Amino acid sequence: MKKRVTVILAAIFYVSAVSAQDYAHHRVYVNFGAGYANSIYDKTDESYMNATYSLGSVLELKYAYFFAPKWGVSIGTGLSFFTAKGVLNMEGVIPHYNDPAFDPSGQQYYDLHYKADNLSERQRIWALETPLQFHFEHRFAGNRQGIYAGLGAKGYFPFAAQSTFPQDNGTLTLTGYEAFTDTRYTEPPYFGRQDVRKTPATTKLQYSIDAIADFGGLFRISDACDLFVGVYGSYGLMDVLPKTGDKKDFITPEHNSLFYVNSLLSSNIFGKYNNYIQDNHLSRKKTDEKWNRLQAGIKIGIHFKMK
Numbered sequence: 001m002k003k004r005v006t007v008i009l010a011a012i013f014y015v016s017a018v019s020a021q022d023y024a025h026h027r028v029y030v031n032f033g034a035g036y037a038n039s040i041y042d043k044t045d046e047s048y049m050n051a052t053y054s055l056g057s058v059l060e061l062k063y064a065y066f067f068a069p070k071w072g073v074s075i076g077t078g079l080s081f082f083t084a085k086g087v088l089n090m091e092g093v094i095p096h097y098n099d100p101a102f103d104p105s106g107q108q109y110y111d112l113h114y115k116a117d118n119l120s121e122r123q124r125i126w127a128l129e130t131p132l133q134f135h136f137e138h139r140f141a142g143n144r145q146g147i148y149a150g151l152g153a154k155g156y157f158p159f160a161a162q163s164t165f166p167q168d169n170g171t172l173t174l175t176g177y178e179a180f181t182d183t184r185y186t187e188p189p190y191f192g193r194q195d196v197r198k199t200p201a202t203t204k205l206q207y208s209i210d211a212i213a214d215f216g217g218l219f220r221i222s223d224a225c226d227l228f229v230g231v232y233g234s235y236g237l238m239d240v241l242p243k244t245g246d247k248k249d250f251i252t253p254e255h256n257s258l259f260y261v262n263s264l265l266s267s268n269i270f271g272k273y274n275n276y277i278q279d280n281h282l283s284r285k286k287t288d289e290k291w292n293r294l295q296a297g298i299k300i301g302i303h304f305k306m307k
Contacts, residue, residue, distance in 0.1 A: 024305035027064040029074065033057065033232045035297015039123070040241075040264055041086030043287045044273050052120070054084040056295045058129060070137055078129035080156070082293075085122045086264075087170075091115040092250070092272045097176070099253040102190045110178040110185065114251055119170035119196065121264060125205065127158040131212060143220065148228060148303075150214035156293070157207045158240065162200040163263035172196050172261070174251075189258060196261050203266040204246075208238040208292075214299060225304045232299040239290035242266055 037056030041049050062076025097112035133152030140146055172194045176185035185191045216230015241247075247268040254260045270289040277284050 023066060023069045024307045025066050026306040027066065027072065027074075028304040028306065029060070029062040029064060029076070029228075029301055030304075031058075031060050031062070031228065031299055031301030033060075033297050033299035035232075035295065037082055037084070038294040039084040039086065040270075040291050041084060043270065043291070045284050048090055048273060049086050049088045052085040052087060056080065056082045056297070060129065060131060062131060062133075064135060066135075066137070072135040072137070074131070074133050074135060074150070074152075076131050078131060078154075080125075080127040080129050082125040082127075083123065085120060085166075088116040088119040088121060088264075090250075090269070090273075092269075092276055094249050094251060097253070099190065099259065100255055101253065101258055102176075108178070110176040110183075112251065113175040113177065115173045115175075117171045117173070118168075119172055120166055120168040121163055122166055123163045123263070123265060124161070125158050126160040127156055129157070130155040133212065133214070137218065139218075145220070146218040146226075148214070148216055148218050148230065150212075152212055154210050154212050154234070155207065156210050156236065156240070158205040161203040161205050161263075161265055163203070163265060164200045165196045165198065165261070167198070174259070194258070197257075201261070201263040201266070203263050204242060205240045205265065206238070206242065208236040208240050210234045210236045210293065216299065218303065221302075223305070225302055228299070228301045228303055230299055231297070233296040234293070235295075236291075236293035238292070240293060241289075241291045244268075247271075 034055065034057035037054050039051050039054040041051035041054065058078050058080045060076055060078030062074045064072045064074035066072035092114060094112040096109050098106060098109050100106060131152060131154035133150040136149045138147050174191050174194055176191055212234040214230060214232045216228055219227040221227055248262045248266055250262060250267045250269055252260050252262060270287050274286045277286060
């Protein structure tokens with residue numbers, strides 16, 4: 001009896017050992033993805049603002065553990081970059097505006113009317129990502145090709161976001177109106193057509209949790225690695241724009257200059273846009289004041305197998 005049990009246990013151990021050698025438990029993935037990414041320039045009517053381009057990319061390094069020949073789980077880190085350019089044809093009003101350069105006494109308030117005409121803004125955002133995914137991998141006959149799929153979530157942590165106004169054609173015109181005296185201000189240097197700053201404006205964005213998915217083909221390079229070519233997508237489950245209390249008007253007064261144009265990322269422009277639609281009785285749809293990031297593109301990478 002003991003001999004039979006010993007033989008059975010030895011057989012189980014042998015089968016387990018052979019099965020363990022059939023596939024690599026430990027993998028390292030190095031991937032690069034790039035493609036379309038939505039932007040805040042897509043959120044309003046095109047006559048108000050529109051995107052010239054909007055792109056996202058990510059470079060990621062992941063460790064995967066396959067607990068079965070076709071199933072595994074991975075965790076990693078990545079560096080994400082987003083860039084977009086929009087053309088602004090906005091107009092609006094900032095009520096009860098006080099410019100210390102225009103009135104050092106701080107007693108004169110007026111409504112500041114602004115109008116952007118083909119004014120360009122460029123945005124750049126760098127972020128760290130922490131993906132966590134479950135994977136499915138299937139090999140075809142011959143073991144030279146296969147399919148790969150991944151599904152999971154990632155943390156998105158922006159650490160640098162800035163906006164600039166490039167040297168493109170476009171103007172920004174300011175007008176002041178004081179209702180108490182029925183006075184309209186249009187003369188330079190404080191009003192009329194204005195020069196827009198060229199220095200970057202920085203914004204502190206919020207973090208997000210994104211749903212992510214990958215799908216594509218595997219192509220054998222050697223016993224130690226495969227080439228992955230496929231597509232990827234992600235959707236942000238959280239708003240990354242600053243909290244409502246941290247948002248600023250599109251234009252704010254400055255002590256050392258005439259005014260300061262803030263980044264749209266840090267502004268309350270979508271609330272102003274909704275007010276603009278309502279005040280002017282326009283047949284446009286109001287916009288959501290949040291930005292949930294969406295990305296989709298092509299991903300390539302090398303999947304290393306460590307036996």
